[in-house]
Each structure stands twice: as C-alpha cells, then as structure tokens.
Amino acid sequence: MIDLLPHLINGLTLGLLFALIALGFTLIVGVMEVINLAHGSLFALGAYFALTVIAGSWFSSTPFGAWWLSLPLGLRYVLALAIGPALAGLAGMLLELCLRPTYGKLPLYGLLLTFGAALVVEELIRLVWGTGEQNLALPQAINGAFLLNGMIFSTYRFFASGFSIVAIAAVWLFLERTSAGAVIKAGAHDSEMVRALGYDLARLRLLVFGFGAALAGLAGVVMVPIWGLRPHVGVDIVIPAFLIIVIGGVGSFWGAVIAALLVGLAIGITGAYAAAWSTMSMYLLLIAILGFRSRGLLGRKSALEN
Amino acid sequence: MISLSDIPIRPRAWITPPMLVLAVLLLAAPNLLPAIGLYQYLGIEITIWITFALGFNLLFGYAGLHSFGHGAYLGIGAYAFGLFQHHVAVSLWGGLLAAVLAAGVAGALVGAFLSHRRGIYYALLTIGFGQIFWFLAMKLHSVTGGEDGLLGIPRPPLTLGPWQVALTDNRALFYFAAVLLMVVVVLCWRLANSPFGRVLQAIRQNETRARFVGYEVWRFKWAVFTLSAVIAGLAGSLLAMAQQSAYPDVMSLHQSGLVVMMVLVGGGLVSFWGPVLGVIFYFVARDVLGGLTETWLLWYGLIFMAMVMLRPEGLAGMLYGLLRRSPPRRPGSVSAAATEAA
C-alpha cells in the first residue's frame, strides 16, 4: 500500500493541475456554449511564453538579453508565472474575436474553428520555438527532491500542488465574492439575462475567454516541468480537459474540480500498475461515466446537446 | 445558403455528369499528374482519401453526426489487410474483405454505443474511441508493430477468374483504386438520394421531429456510422497496399481531424461532391505549398479557419454561388442547370 503513495501523490498533483485547465475550459463553455478545442493550445502558449521569459532565447544576443539573463532565475520564474498566462489570455481574446462570425450558427462551426485554431497554434509553436522537446529551467528552491519518512519526494510536485490549490481557491473567491465574478457566473447560467441587465455581452465574452485562457496558460507554466514541453503538448492536454468537463458536467465548478481529481488519480494509480496504459484509463473512465449518466456527474442540460 | 437538402429537380439518375467528369479525370490522371509536375503515387493517395471522405461525409454532412475519430477505421482497415496477408494468405480479395469486416465490426460496436448520444457528447465520445484505437495500435507491439508500424505488406495481384493483373506498379494500383472509388461514388450517391439518405438529413435537421413522425432514429444513426466505417476500412486496405505498411498515425486525432477539415473546406456540408474537392485541394496544397514552405500546414489551417468564419459552404458552395443565380425549386422548371447542388 505504501508503494502506492508516490503514485497517489503524482495523481493528485496531476489532478489539481487538470482542475486549473478544466476550470478555464468550463467557464468558457458555460458562458458561451462553445467547446474550445484550442484550449490546450492556450495551455501550450502559456508554457512557451514562460520559456521565452525565463530563457530569453529571442533576445539573448542583445544587451538587453544579457542583462535579462543576469537576473536571478527565481525572479525570472516569477515573472514568467505572470507574463506567460497574461499572453495566453491575450491569445484567448484573439480567438474569441475569430469566433464571433460563428455565433448564432450551429455549434459545429465554433467547434471547427477552435479545432483549426489548435492546429494553427501548434504549427506556429513549431515555427517559433522549434519542434524538439524543451525544458523549463526551475529555480533551486522548488526543484530537486527531499526525503520524508525514508521516501524521496519531488519538491516540484509539492510546489505545483500547493500552487494549484491556491489558484483554484483564488478562482473560487473571484467567482463567488467579486462582482465581476458574479457577472461571469450569471453569464454562465443565462447570457441573455446578463445582457438584459445591461452588461455588454460582447465584452463579457471577451473577458471570460481571456480569463479562461489565462488559467490554461497558468496551468501550462506550472505543469510542463512534469508533463514535458513539446509542440504537441497542446493537443495532448485538451483531451483530458475535455474529458473532465464531460465527466464533471458542463458548467459546474465543483464538477470540474472533482472530475479533474478523479482523472488525475486514475492516471496516477494506473501509472503504478500499468504505466503504459495510464493515459488510456481516461478514455475508459469517460466511456464508463457517460454510459451511466449522459450528462456527467454534475452537469446541467445545455445547448451543447443540440 | 444552399444545402445538402436541396430538392433535386430531375429524378436522380444513377450516373450523373459530375461522376463522368470524375471518371474521366481518374482515367487521365496517370498522364495528367506528371504533366503538371506531380507524381503517380499522389494519385493513389488522393483516390484513397476521396473514398474515405465520401463515406465519412454521409455521417458528417448528411446525418450531421460529427465524428472526430474516424481515422481509427481507416487504420483498422489497413492493419487488418496487412495482418491478413501476413498470417492468413496473400490474397487481394481476402485482404479487402478482412479490412472491410474488421472496420465494419469496430464501427458497428462503437456506433452502437454512440448512436444514443447527440451534440458535443457524441463528438467527444468519437474522439475517445478514436484515441483508444490509436493507443491499441501503438501499444500492441506484437500485433501491430507499435510505433514502427506493420511493415512489409505485399500488393497481391488482382485475380478475376483466369485473369491476373499485378498491382506492384503504382499505375496499376492507381487504376484499381480508381475503380473501387467509382463504385463507392455510385453507392454513396444512390444512398444519399434514396429515402434512407433523406431521413438521415431529416435527423440532422430535427432529430426530435424525426422521432415523433415514427423513425427509429437510433438505427439510422448506427447504420450510417457503420457504413462510413466500412468504407473507411476499404480505403484503409488500399492505403496498406499503397504504403506497403500500416502505421498508427492515421488513427491519431490529428489525422482524424484532417478529414474533417478536408470535408468542410471542400464543401461537404452543402454538396455531395464537397469531399472530392476538399481532398484534391488538400493534397495539392500539401504538395504545391509544401514545396514552397515548411509551414504549409499553418497556411492550410488558416485557410480552414477563414472558411469556417466566412464561407462554411466551402469550395463547392462557392462554386455553386458563382455558377448560378438562385436554386430553383419547382419541378419541371426550365433552368435545367439546377440539378446540381449536386
């Protein structure tokens, strides 16, 4: 049983990070009834922008670059944690603008557009950052390992888990305790009503997309030291995110979090027994759950059912 | 916007002018391709993907069921063909049958599960199943060769009674694939224009009403899914012969998504011939643009996005708009041109 512990922790860490991605995803879906297949791409962009901030690869040969790289890694990392998601958020808003011609038409078009966007972003990443696997340099403080009870634990995973918990709590606070958050939540329930109350729906959508994208980008920065950083990582992550939303139900905060933890744990545990098959356990979980409750665990009926 | 559901003015014949045009093009291709600086193998690729895309569009365009995991059945067909050659017998018809059966059974099983769902849940499940098949192909090393693929698939000769034709030459294989394609074209055309096809479209337009006027909607959805998988399996067997190998990559989300893009760009949502245009456009883009820049897929993706935003009726729809004024409706109308939303 004790052998399972590292895998459980891995699974939990993964689950918490998945929760961040899934939250951004479900907010977008909730307020807009659009399935954002490019969500994984925003995740990837967050990570790649962070890479540039930390490693300064674009401008390393300039004087500015030299100064930049002389800054302590810890500082650069913190900046990356802020800048990466911010830029991802901007990309998200750009995507929302592209989606506008598809509003009012069949949901299929939005789906197709985001699918195309995912492809385009992946190709762009290849073009700008190269096709190989990259590494995000981590400050000493959160890197390495430590001993506890005779077992070795990865420091970074603890950091990632803790950070995710804080981030999830922050999102919850934002949605529940701020007026902006209230509008977003209301919009997720009934965007027509929000408009009737005088809010600019177009601006709301833009902001929600930006916010959701930033969350994905944040998850990207934190997750890639574990998950790996390569151009395909966007597509790799959108499927779990997607699965989580469907399992947990579209539009549900806690559904997303709980489902994310479930999926993360499933991957972690199967990683203990049959590592090669752990990612496939997600799909089996999806099929099993959709087989019993076609709206996921906590989902509500939405226009997505056509 | 015109749609697949536009009413045909004249009774739909078995063979139509666009079919003849396609047949002529196929016939001329082996000479045409080199003349415009392309190569023989491309013709085979295009033929295979048109076959795949036509079957796929019955599901995607006509029935409105959005499958993002259909590459799996193409792959299953390819593997089944190859495994048959390796483990049972080197036989063309045996291999084709194995491919079609394997893909058909897989499609029937998945379709049975899927067909009760709708909308985004349907789409997501298709991705899920597609990924599972892809995983199996990657992991079952002893059977499929895993990432390295199933290699050394022969091209068995075509035997019809006393006649035997070798298919080892690309040109010969192309003609064989072209004949199969024309058979699939005629079959799909008849289906699309039969009551079965009209009901599929009714289900797309309003599944609830289709149910309330008495149709067993589940059965139709299941049938069209299985059929599209069968056709994909056939295309897959040709692919195995063409490449002389089978790889997991066709089952990936990436490739499954490619056929979706091809079909939309071509105009599969509004026209029977959309997939044909879409496939040709994709491969020409790949080879012509690809010759100019490494990032041609980026440009194709941008074109795709632009089409979705601005011209979802695709190439076929745009062509139709250029060539006609408005789609006439009354039967016996003088503007004979109208048969063709195709």
Next chain:
Amino acid sequence: MALFEVRNIHKRFGSRVVLENISLSFEAGQVSGIMGPNGAGKSTCFHVLTGQHRPDRGEVVFDGQRISGLPPQRIARMGVSRSFQLMNLFDDTVVIENVMLALPAFRTRRLHAMSAVFSDSVLIDQALAVLDQVGLAARAWDAAASLSYGDRRALEIAVALAAEPRILFLDEPTSGLGAEATRRFALLVKRLRERYTIVMIEHDMRFLFELADRISVIHWGQVIAEGTPAQLGDNKWVRRSTLAEATHA
C-alpha cells in the same frame, strides 16, 4: 372505454412533482381541450402522453393498448401524432418534403434506391393532399424556412397530419398567431374534427371554448375541473381563478 385513456399519471423531475394523479379520457371523434395557467404541467402531460417522458406511476392506454413506457417513435407509428408549441420543422428543405417524411408510405421505402422519390407522383399527391388540408398546397415547393410564422404553424400541423394519425395532439397551436390567423385556424380545426380525434392544449380560452367538446383544467399538476364548456363556465375553480375573465368575454 375511451379511445385514449390516462390513468393516475404521476411524474416528478428531481424533487419537483409536476403531475399528480392525473386521469383523463378522450373519446373518439371528439375535440378535447386541456387548459391551465403556465407551469401547470400541461406540456409535461403531453410529453408523457406521447412518449417523450415515462410516467413514474400510472399508465397511458391507447385503443386498449398500454403505451406508457414505449419510445415515442413506436407510439407515433401506432397512430398517435403530435405537433409542437416551439415548432419542430425540417428547415433546410422544402415544405413538401417536411410532409413527405411523415407519410407512412415514405417511411416504408427505406433504401428503395430505385425510386426517385421526388418524381414519385403517388407520394407527391399524398403530400399535396395533406398540404391542401392546411391550405399550403400552393407553397409546396418553397423553402420551409421562408414561410411566414402563420404558415409555419400550419406546416407544423400538416406534418402531424401526414402520419395518418388516429388521434392528434396539438400543443398550443395558436401560439403567436394574431386574431385573424386564429380565426382561420379555428376553421381548420372544424374541418379536421370530421376526420380526426383531436386533443389540444390552449391558452386562448375563447378558441378552446368555441371548439372543444370537453375541456380539462390542469393546475398545480392536477386536474381541478373537467366538463363541457357550458359546465365549466359554472365551475367554482374556473370562476375563482383568473381564467374566469376570459370565459365570460
């Protein structure tokens, strides 16, 4: 026994009881009405009767056969047809195809690929005959999406008629229609009643009182009153509620 009987239907969604011990019966050849305020459970009742929902308790019997629990397409094929309040048409295609799809003769064709459906004069004539009943024959080849609201309402009924039903359920058929269109619709119903047994949910009290032979009033998920229009005019519940205004108009 009546043609269509509803016995002690009980239906809840989650914790909300929407229909409580509903019993109704519809005689062949009659026009029956169901009325009641919004949220009373009328539409849910229709959904249960036509198979969209399965009742938690009770049963629905059509012509002696139990139909509750059967899927809607089976019930439809048995001769129970319905129209929808929020219209459900096939909007990508033409008016006549909307009707043709519902014709039993078409439904049995399936794969019959040899027949070019749209040049089959037998089918076309049948469809045109149905359209003629609702006055849309002249617009048979127009796009369904291009019709006016009133014409779409008529098409909505036509599709239900095309299935050659023995009982016809109309869900708020005059919804959104102006006075003139409603009047024409009333004439339509009078013509139809000669051939079909009709059950209507309606908000328009005058319309219902003019056409129906029997009316059931549903409120709070229960049948609170039942009878001929004349009887209902005297009913205390009907008097008491805001319905009273309209009935004495």
